[in-house]
Amino acid sequence: MKTDLLLLSQEETHPFYSPVNSYFLEPLLAPPALPLGKFSAAPPLGLTLLATAANAAGLRAVPLYNFFSSEKEKARLVAELENKPFAAGISTTHTFRPETAREITDLVKKLSPGTHLVVGGPGAEWRPALRPPGCYTVAGPGEETLPELLAALKAGTDPGLVPGVILPGADAPGRPRAAAPMEAQPRPDWGLYPAPPSGVAVQGSRGCRRRCGFCSYSAPYAARSAASVLAELRANRDRWGIRRFRFTDSDLTCDPARALELCRGLAADGDFSWTCFARADGLLTPGLAEAMRRAGCLWVFIGAESGSDEILRRMDKGCTTAELREGVAAARAAGLGVHGNFVTGYPGETRATLAETLAFAKTSGFDTVYFSPFQVRSPGIPALAQGGLELSGEGWRHATMSSEEMLKYTQALLREFSADPAAPPPGSEALFLLFSELSPGAFRSGALDFFGAFKRWHAGGPGDKAAARRTMEKYL
Ligand code: B12
Known part of the structure; x- marks a missing residue:
């Protein structure tokens, strides 16, 4: 049967982050490079929801991902294009380079010149450079907009009249689209892939209740009921045997009653394991961290952001370092693994505030940490509206630091963590995917063993490096 809609995603690392991500990539890629095939294991939720919605609207949609990293997937893509699909939709959720988006559209145009091209996702929405020439762009969630756009293109009516296009x-949609209620989100069809995945993402809510200065994702908060999320998780398990998942919600703890209801449902089933994002102060809700652990939560990714109370205040984080410490302690006491993510270089940052972050990150009980370079990802971030940020390309300068200095200092922070045997290992959220196949009990020891090897690789001599690589290899 002919495909109406090909849905395409090619994940890549972000070039702006490369001085930080090289901490992880260098040891993995040092010759002979270790096999990295497992990284493209998880199909993206966005693509899956779009394909599910399009199929429900009577189209035939096929999702394909990471085809430039796998010969087998590339061959599937080429075969699909040779059948001249009506449209191809390209996701920019994790495609950051305009060259990559262009490479995809060039391939589509070469093999199937008549195929309509559509881009969507946060990248294309925020950065016009990620909209290759001739493409329609969909702003915001695409489950409703994409089938409507295809219907307009098939009927020969004006696509500019479709809200959100x-x-x-x-520059902007001719007509804005009102956000659909989250309860209308389709239940993702994980059977659309050659083999169902063993772990997936689950979107229980969108946006965030807060508006932290650095964040590009504080669109209005909207959540599905706990019952609807539980029904999806049970369907994933019963239809495809999927028991491991990660919540994409910005802060699972922001509505404690809902979080507790979710946890009760998951604990009653007893056979799920999962990770999520959480605020440290949210974990102070009595009984919540324990309920999460009983429900199968293995690791919480906490946006700690800074070890300086002054920077936290400037960020409008709404949380102090004392509360951060308490929240981490509560999570640890409940048996959860705790990852701390810190933003480096926010306006007002100095070497002195980075030293506070270093000391805080080393001593606050985190199991793993990550330093995320401050970046202006979307024109909507509050820090931009506050003024004082001078932008050039992806770089920036403010009164107390430039992005070049920030990247240098962030690399130095990573070196200091490696050199201190008592410090928690830096860990990359993307690499946690490697432990999702392990039994829940082995997840913790696996994460500490694997990320500990990166510390040894960076701190040690040639003998330590070889031993560290042998440890890494066990998980790849
Ligand atoms: C899960 C996740 C990851 C996982 C990905 C695992 C996987 N394969 O699923 C991991 C940990 C690997 C990851 C890594 C990174 N991530 Co990430 N990640 C997320 C997160 C939390 C959820 C993504 C998701 O599934 N969302 C739910 C789905 C349903 O939403 P969606 O993808 O946006 O899709 C919807 C719409 O955007 C739209 N849409 C999307 N594509 C298309 C295409 C078409 C044609 C149409 C019409 C519509 C459309 O419709 C979809 C359905 O509603 C988001 C934040 C968030 N909550 O969304 C950040 C996010 C996508 N990540 C981000 C970033 C920056 C990164 C990193 C660079 C961070 C880093 N420190 O290195 C890395 C880079 C990736 C890499 N390969 O190294 C940014 C992206 C910003 C951007 N695009 O400019 C986000 C938005 C976070 C943020 N606050 O800024 N990430």
């Missing part, structure tokens, strides 16, 4: 060359 940005015409090629235009």
Whole structure:
């Protein structure tokens, strides 16, 4: 049967983060490079929801991902394009380079010149450079917009009248689209892939109740009921045997009653294991951290952001370092693994505030830490509206630091963590995927063993490096 819609995603690392991500990539890629095939294991939720919604609307949609990293997937893509699909939708959730988006559209145009091209996802929505020439762009969630756009293109009516569609060359949608209620989100069809995945993402809510200065994702908060999320998780398990998942919600703890209801449902089933994002102060809700652990939560990714109370105040984080410490302690006491993510270089940051972050990150009980370079990802971040940020390309400068200095200092922070045997290992959220196949009990020891090897690789001599690589190899 002919495909109406090919849905395409090619994940890549972000070039702006490369001085930080090289901490992880260098040891993995040092010759002879270790096999990295497992990284593209998880199919993206966005693509799956779009394909599910399009199929429900009577189209035939096929999702394909990471085809430039796998010969087998590339061959599937080429075969699909040779059948001249009506449209191809390209996701920019984790595609950051305009060259990559262009490479995909060039391939589609070469093999199937008549195929309509659509881009969507946060990248294309925020950065016009990620909208290749001739593409329609969909702003916001695409489950409703994409089938409507295809219907307009098939009927020959004006696609510019479809709410949420940005015409090629235009800046904004002709008509805005009101967000659909989250309860209308389709239940993702994980059977659309050659083999069902063993772990998946689950979106229980979108946006965030807060508006932290650095964040590009504080669109209005909207959540599905706990019952609807539980029904999806049970369907994933019963239809495809999926028992491991990660919540994509910005802060699972922001509505404690809902979080507790979710946890009760998951604990009653007893056979799920999962990770989530959480605020440290949210974990202070009595009984919540324990309920999460009983429900199968293995690791919480906490946005700690800074060890300086002054920077936390400037960020409008709404949390102090004392509360952060308490929240981490509560999570640890409940038996959860705790990852601390810190933003480096926010306006007002100095070497002195980075030293506070270093000391805080080393001594606050985190199991793993990550330093995320401050970046202006979307024109909507509050820090931009506050003024004082001078932008050039992806770089920036403010009164107390430039992005070049920030990247240098962040690399130095990583070196200091490696050199201190008592410090928690830096860990990359993307690499946690490697432990999702392990039994829940082995997840913790696996994460500490694997990320500990990166510390040894960076701190040690040639003998330590070889031993560290042998440890890494066990998980790849
Ligand atoms: C899960 C996740 C990851 C996982 C990905 C695992 C996987 N394969 O699923 C991991 C940990 C690997 C990851 C890594 C990174 N991530 Co990430 N990640 C997320 C997160 C939390 C959820 C993504 C998701 O599934 N969302 C739910 C789905 C349903 O939403 P969606 O993908 O946006 O899709 C919807 C719409 O955007 C739209 N849409 C999307 N594509 C298309 C295409 C078409 C044609 C149409 C019409 C519509 C459309 O419709 C979809 C359905 O509603 C988001 C934040 C968030 N909550 O969304 C950040 C996010 C996507 N990540 C981000 C970033 C920056 C990164 C990193 C660079 C961070 C880093 N420190 O290195 C890395 C880079 C990736 C890499 N390969 O190294 C940014 C992206 C910003 C951007 N695009 O400019 C986000 C938005 C976080 C943020 N606050 O800024 N990430």
